Amino acid sequence: MNEANSPAVxxxxxxxxxxxxxxxxxxxxxxxxxxxxxxxxxxxxxxYEQNNGAPFLRKDVANLxxxxxxxxxxxxxxxxxxxxxxxxxxxxxxxxxxDPNWKLLHAFGDIIEASLPDVVxxxxxxxxxxxxxxxxxxxxxAKLRASDYHVVWDVLYGPDFGLAQxxxxxxxxxxxxxxxSLPTPTHDAENHRTVRxxxxxxxxxxxxxxxxxxxxxxASRLSETNARRIASAKPGxxxxxxxxxxVADCHKVESGKGYSSVYGRMSWTAPSPTITTQFYGFGNxxxxxxxxxxxxxxxxxxxLQGFPRExxxxxxxxxxxxxxxxxxxxxxxxxxxxxxxxxxxxxHLETVQ
Numbered sequence: 508m509n510e511a512n513s514p515a516v517x518x519x520x521x522x523x524x525x526x527x528x529x530x531x532x533x534x535x536x537x538x539x540x541x542x543x544x545x546x547x548x549x550x551x552x553x554x555y556e557q558n559n560g561a562p563f564l565r566k567d568v569a570n571l572x573x574x575x576x577x578x579x580x581x582x583x584x585x586x587x588x589x590x591x592x593x594x595x596x597x598x599x600x601x602x603x604x605x606d607p608n609w610k611l612l613h614a615f616g617d618i619i620e621a622s623l624p625d626v627v628x629x630x631x632x633x634x635x636x637x638x639x640x641x642x643x644x645x646x647x648x649a650k651l652r653a654s655d656y657h658v659v660w661d662v663l664y665g666p667d668f669g670l671a672q673x674x675x676x677x678x679x680x681x682x683x684x685x686x687x688s689l690p691t692p693t694h695d696a697e698n699h700r701t702v703r704x705x706x707x708x709x710x711x712x713x714x715x716x717x718x719x720x721x722x723x724x725x726a727s728r729l730s731e732t733n734a735r736r737i738a739s740a741k742p743g744x745x746x747x748x749x750x751x752x753x754v755a756d757c758h759k760v761e762s763g764k765g766y767s768s769v770y771g772r773m774s775w776t777a778p779s780p781t782i783t784t785q786f787y788g789f790g791n792x793x794x795x796x797x798x799x800x801x802x803x804x805x806x807x808x809x810x811l812q813g814f815p816r817e818x819x820x821x822x823x824x825x826x827x828x829x830x831x832x833x834x835x836x837x838x839x840x841x842x843x844x845x846x847x848x849x850x851x852x853x854x855h856l857e858t859v860q
Contacts (some may be wrong), residue, residue, distance in 0.1 A: 510637060516856045518626075519581035519582040521616060523568050524589030526605065527554040527835040529812065530589055530630065532846020535559055537853055539587070543579045545571065550831055555641045560692075568592075569614040573621035576766045580624075585856055588624035589848075590615055591631055591840050612643060619681075623654060624854065626687070628848050629679040631841055633662045636677060648679075656681040659689055666774060666778045667692035669843040671700035672811050674781045676844060684859040690847035702797055703775040706807040714801035722805040722827050723820060727787050737789055740772040773797045779811045784837030787829045806834050813842030 518539055522531045525544030528551070541561035545568060546552070555563045559663065561717035564579075568590075580586045592612040612631075619627055637646050664698050665672050668690060680687045694700065709720050714737075715728035747824055771793030773779050785791040789802040796803060803811075805827070809818060820832045 510537075515851055517584050517586050518852075518856055519584040520587045521576060521579055521624075523588065524592055524611070525555055525563070526551050526591075527839050528559045529553065529814065529839030529842050530591060530628075530845045530848075531559045531561065532566050532587070532814070532818075533840070533842050534587075534849040534852075535561075536842070536846050537849035539849060539853070540581065542581055553822055554818070554835060561633070568611055570619070570724070571614070571618060573618060576618060576622045576624075585626065586622075586624040586724040586759065587620070587626045587628070587852060588619060589628040589630075591629070591752075601775065602629070612647055616647045619651055619656075620654050623683065625682065626677075626852055627651065627656065627681040628852065629681075630848070631677045633675055633677045636662075651681045655683055657683075657686045659687060661689055663844065663847075665841055665844055667694050668847040669693055669700055670704045670813055670841050671702060672779045672841065673783055674722055674841060674844075676840075677841065678848060680848070680855075682855060684855070687855045688735070688851060690851040693847070699778055700761070701776050702773050702779050702811070705779075705810045706803075707775065709804075709807060709810075711799055712801065712804065713799070718804075718806075721806055722833070723809065724804045726804050727789075727803040727829055729789060729801065733789050734800065736770060737795050737802075740770070740795050742772055742774045742797050753858060759810060771795060782808050782811050782837055784834045786837060787833050790805070805829065805836065808833065808836050812836055812839055813846075814839070815842075837859070 517798045518823065520534050520539050522544040523544050525531055525546045528544060530543050531541050541559055543562050543564050544555045544559065544567050545564045545592050547565065547567045551567050552565065563627045592615050638644065647660055658679065658681045660677065661677050663678050665674040678689060679688060695749055709724060712718060714726050716732065718724035770790055772795035773793060775797040775847045783792060786794045786803050786808045787805060789795055794802045820835055822826055
């Protein structure tokens with residue numbers, strides 16, 4: 508057994524919708540034993556297994572059975588089931604509410620109801636609380652309570668838990684062993700971590716360049732116009748700081764003037780904005796480097812998501828694709844928040860064992 512993966516408590520963790528392993532890695536850092544990560548996306552296999560010392564199972568959670576889950580949990584250990592169902596259906600970026608993936612939250616609830624793990628953690632976007640008038644979330648909670656779970660939830664602000672990113676997430680914890688408490692904040696406005704603390708030590712790069720020692724520390728190439736735009740951007744600023752000839756036509760009309768969150772440059776002295784799956788593109792959000800005239804590199808995005816610098820997302824020598832790895836990084840549960848959830852579960856298990 509990997510020493511870093513040896514359990515501090517007698518608990519076995521299965522991670523549904525595991526992605527590249529952000530949630531699992533937080534539990535691993537808190538010395539939980541990982542039984543498996545499950546996801547439908549084969550691209551998750553290498554980063555999950557390489558960095559977490561646990562097997563990856565490619566499976567559609569909607570087709571997963573309680574028997575399969577029960578076979579994965581380690582015998583004699585408390586059973587912890589965690590997961591973040593795809594959040595795109597509930598995101599502010601998806602206003603149509605037509606994405607069938609929202610039904611995966613129901614599938615998650617069905618698995619819990621059938622397998623009855625001791626502890627459950629569910630993480631998602633805050634908008635889930637209001638999705639379809641709250642009916643989807645309320646049905647999930649009702650299913651847990653009908654199975655004798657104590658349930659708590661709240662929206663947690665990432666910087667309050669050591670994340671250098673202004674991401675807020677809905678976190679739910681449930682236990683059949685007794686009342687359970689949410690994570691306790693470790694930071695406040697006086698000591699929130701900053702962009703500089705996370706990425707300030709990385710080597711400087713120009714747009715289109717790659718660090719010889721880290722293939723993920725690579726910056727996307729900018730067009731000539733975008734290179735001029737970012738050179739005019741102020742730290743913490745937006746396209747509104749530019750000369751008129753650099754402003755895109757869509758932002759000159761009344762309907763586009765409200766989109767100030769694109770073509771922005773981050774500030775060294777504050778947390779970053781929410782890292783999306785397209786953080787490597789200057790025009791995709793406020794993802795300009797605070798000082799260098801380029802967008803974030805893949806490694807910088809991973810660090811701002813709380814992944815350690817040595818976390819691998821691609822096999823040695825494998826071609827690095829911004830879209831594929833950006834998706835793995837941006838969709839991950841931030842590791843600092845995952846660690847906070849793990850600490851709350853650990854504290855709970857220590858009181859009931």
